[in-house]
Amino acid sequence: MKTIIGLIYGGKSAEHEVSLSTAYEVMQAIDYAKFDVLPIYITIQGEWCQGEKRTTPFEHKESLRFDSKGKADSIQQIIANGLAFDLAFPVLHGTNGEDGTVQGLFEVLNIPYVGNGVLASSAGMDKVSMKQLFEIAGLAQVPYVHFVRPDWEQNRAEVIEKAEKELPYPMFVKPANLGSSVGISKADDRAQLEEAIELALRFDRKIVIEEGVTAREIEMGVLGNDYPEFSVPGEIKPIAAFYDYEAKYQDDSTELVIPAEVSEEVKSKMTEMARGAYRVLDCAGLVRADFFVTANDEVYINEVNTMPGFTKTSMFPLLWQNTGMTYPEIIERLIELAMERHTAKQ
Ligand code: ATP
Ligand code: MG
Ligand code: MG
Ligand code: MG
Structure with missing residues (x-):
């Protein structure tokens, strides 16, 4: 029996479109010899719409944006009908998706899910709570x-x-x-x-x-549960005043340099800080840790993203590709980690 992945995307969030792009790419990369995909689209109004089970990806990104056609138009109904998937893969960014709320739902339903748990998601979503925890962990950050x-x-x-x-x-x-x-x-x-x-x-x-600091922006990918692994660092070189929404998704004004040119010392500093952040937030699955590195090699952690952008041109998958893992391999590793974590909890 093939495992059915509930791919949950969209969402009532300012990052709705980003989530759709991510979901489209994930769907393309899934190994359909091993998995089927049940697409679940959350509209911008927050309505959950369950699609038909897929054994091949959608051909166009726009096809992911379906409505429920009366089949299952709420999360209550999807649950009442009996969950039609074995594992949840939420590719939701921001509010109601990356912030622990949907993770709490999966916990209550007792189903495995990809990515971070409730605490890491909610603490990682709230920049103030995150900074306070980083402070406790002794991680250097900007005032x-x-x-x-x-x-x-x-x-x-x-x-x-x-x-x-x-x-x-x-x-x-x-x-x-x-x-x-x-x-x-x-x-x-x-x-x-x-x-x-x-x-x-x-x-x-x-x-x-x-x-505001004058510094290079360097990021690192982390994958794992209790024994996290760290990618090579990658640098963002925005041509805009800073790495804003347009630079991230709508134009080519940003250059990604992977691996980033940093000394071994800076690299190991970043790795240890990413490890500290992963531990203090009790992360699982993945994060992308974002740093500022000044001209005299001081390293400050800016944030971790518990569900980082994940399209083929996003930093997180590119970092891992440079570390020796293909996009489909990352997807499969995340599914494995979700299963592993679920089993460990039983
Ligand atoms: P994402 O989750 O997509 O990485 P975000 O909305 O969580 O983004 P930040 O990463 O905190 O936001 O900031 C976005 C960008 O703004 C950074 O990548 C950087 O270019 C710039 N920036 C943020 N904070 C600072 C700072 N203190 N000094 C200088 N630049 C900053
Ligand atoms: Mg950031
Ligand atoms: Mg962020
Ligand atoms: Mg984010």
């Missing part, structure tokens, strides 16, 4: 402050004052719970800071403000 919407509503001046007291310009303002650079901007002065905060608050009630 930051954080606040929530009511702080801003009640006393804007105080928020600005705190940021300016703690951090020099330029600053980076980010919604705490997002990815793909959505809602992030760089502020060079107070007027821009206020604007950046207003923008970030459109996406989240919790905001992080960081000191």
Whole structure:
């Protein structure tokens, strides 16, 4: 009997489109001699739509965007009908997918699922919680402050004052719970800071403000459960002011240099920091760890992404390809790791 993979994608998230691209590529790479795929599309409104079981990939990305046609139009119905898959492969980014919520659902249903568990997903999604855990693990990171919407509503001046007291310009303002650079901007002065905060608050009630660093951006892939393995490092060279949403997905303005040219010392520093992050968040399956490396080789961890972008041109699979693993091999390894973790829990 072939294992049926429930490929869950889309989602009520600002990263809906990215998820669709990832799902399309994953579907192309699955070994259909071993697996069937049950596509489950979550619309941007959050409606779960179960498709027909596939023994071949969809031919076009747009075909992934189907509606339920009355078959199963809610998660409740999909569950009530008896789950038609053996293993969940959520390729959801951001809210309601990468943040531990859907992982909690799989835990309750007692089915194996690819990727990180509840704690790592939720802590990794919230940049403030993540930074606090990194601090506990003794990982170097850039100085930051954080606040929530009511702080801003009640006393804007105080928020600005705190940021300016703690951090020099330029600053980076980010919604705490997002990815793909959505809602992030760089502020060079107070007027821009206020604007950046207003923008970030459109996406989240919790905001992080960081000191902007002049540094190279270098990332590392991690794969594994209790014994994680580390990819070669890869560098992002954005031509834009920073690695924003457009640079990530909509243009060719970014060059990826893999492996990154770094000293052995920097590489091992990064590996140990990625290991520390993996451990403190209790990660499983995979993460992509993002670092800043300054001209004098200081290394700061920026974040880990518990469900990194995963198209064929995304950093995570490219890092592993350079480490000696093909795209289909990564997919299969992730499925293996999901099974292994599920069995270990029993
Ligand atoms: P993703 O999950 O897609 O990697 P994200 O939305 O979680 O992105 P970050 O990785 O934190 O966001 O930031 C996005 C980009 O903004 C970084 O890749 C970098 O180019 C720039 N950036 C973020 N923080 C800083 C900082 N403190 N100093 C300088 N540049 C920064
Ligand atoms: Mg991120
Ligand atoms: Mg992300
Ligand atoms: Mg990042």
